[in-house]
Amino acid sequence: MLIWDKTAETMPRDRLRKVQFDRLKHILGYASEKVPFYRESLKRHGITPRSLTSMDDLSLIPFTNKADMQASYPYDMFAIPLEDVVRIHSSSGTTGKPTVVGYSRNDLNVWSDLIARLLTAGGVTRKDIVQIAFGYGLFTGGFGLHYGVEKIGATVIPVSSGNTDRQLMIMKDFHSTALVCTPSYALYLSEALEEAHMRPEDLRLRVGLFGAEPWTENMRREIEKKLRISATDNYGLSEVMGPGVSMECLCKNGMHINEDHFIAEIIDPETGNVLPYGETGELVITTLTKEAIPVIRYRTRDIASLIDTPCDCGRTFIRMTKPQGRTDDMLIIRGVNVFPSQIETVLIEIEETDPHYQLVITREGAMDELEIRVEVNESFFSDEMKKMREIEEKIRQKVRNALGISAHIKLVEPKSIERSIGKAKRVIDMRAFHQGAP
């Protein structure tokens, strides 16, 4: 298996820890010198680069939250003068003010290098023709991947997002061998391919690198089968850089975190305590080399766990699981933490239903009631009530096993749950009306 930067990516763990510790001390000093926000928050907690004695002291450093980033709009988190900033990206701002992020020349060099690692890990070489169907613009996906492809010397086709017919035409006529986009768009393209009466044999596609949204193993299998490619996942967020924070190798068992540039921790979202490897909680990231915007202990709000068992690919970097949900999505039902994505995982395993669902939470007296509306799949619809009740019972049991709470299952007609292009309205929490707005 190919590795882009063998020295860094297969560094022995003890040496890596030392690199991380040295860089952490440097970035703390740098951030408190250049960014008033960090100067004040570190001072308040009595943290100086010298006060750190080991990596364990990381847990003493205060977190940075999304709200802190939003409050710094547009440039207050920048550690370098604007004349040294060579690129600006920004988050979409769907949850409030957009977060503006800047990059120095060196930040862009590091970023393309990390994307080169990502592409190589997913099987891309300089011989590949890479079609980038991520949007080019303020979103970090398009430009982020673009310069990594150029760095490894492969051919880049910057199609940008949308216009599916043209994507397919270019894919066929330009002999694209690698596809970069969101997993849901990859699935959509595979369906459009069928509708256009084209077969995967008509294309030269061999690998796909998909990211920017959560997806399941089932989706991977479907994309790989329909497009006849090997598909890998990657992870990143604009606040800390964009894509390239972590990436899957061809072993496909978690995403290697580029630990020479980022420190990843998992914390309990309620208490803020650091959790050991293997436990599920909120992912926290510290950038070690970013110049324009150093970010210290950023709470990503993504729920994941870290894997430190060795990987067959030879990389020594620990891995993170696919994000299993968002802390903002977390529901507390009868005292149990529930993520809508857990229910999706259950439904994907049940062939009689489509994974289109909606959760309705109500309160009867002091008791929370969870209703899961699930669309029936026509091929399993039976004229016998007994069989329909069996499907309901099967879902009820699997949900109880997975979540530890019982739910009322309501089968609904196919396509009756509203589809929205962006974020689906998965949860209707009626309790808010009784309790006052949350």
Added chain:
Amino acid sequence: MQVKQISIFVENRAGRLEEISGVLEKENINIRALSLADTSDFGIIRLIVNKPDAAVTALREAGFTIRESNVIACAIEDKPGGLHRLLKLFADLDVSIEYMYSFFERHLEKAVIIIRVEDPEEAIQILRKGGAELLKAEQIYAA
């Protein structure tokens, strides 16, 4: 000897049944028999119509979830004991009926029992041996 039955999945909400009858009216399709099984959340409507294929196409186009299945239609005397004699044929051989419903056929002046079983072929043999009057699909659709 088997009759085509159309089953439709319907959520329990106001106006949904009316949408089904509306589609059938528009296509000039006559309902010969109907039964409804329901829970508090959803129902299954089973229909015997004079033009099953056209009905399936129209209902699917209207977005309904549909299952086609084969049922048996038996004509019985519309008198006390008529149904009992028919059911005894099944009971004696320990064949279970999934569900059944009935309607009155004015041309034959008989009651028609629609029966759904696991294995229609087996049931037809039993009914034939027992001397039951099985109706052909055309007899049901044409009337």
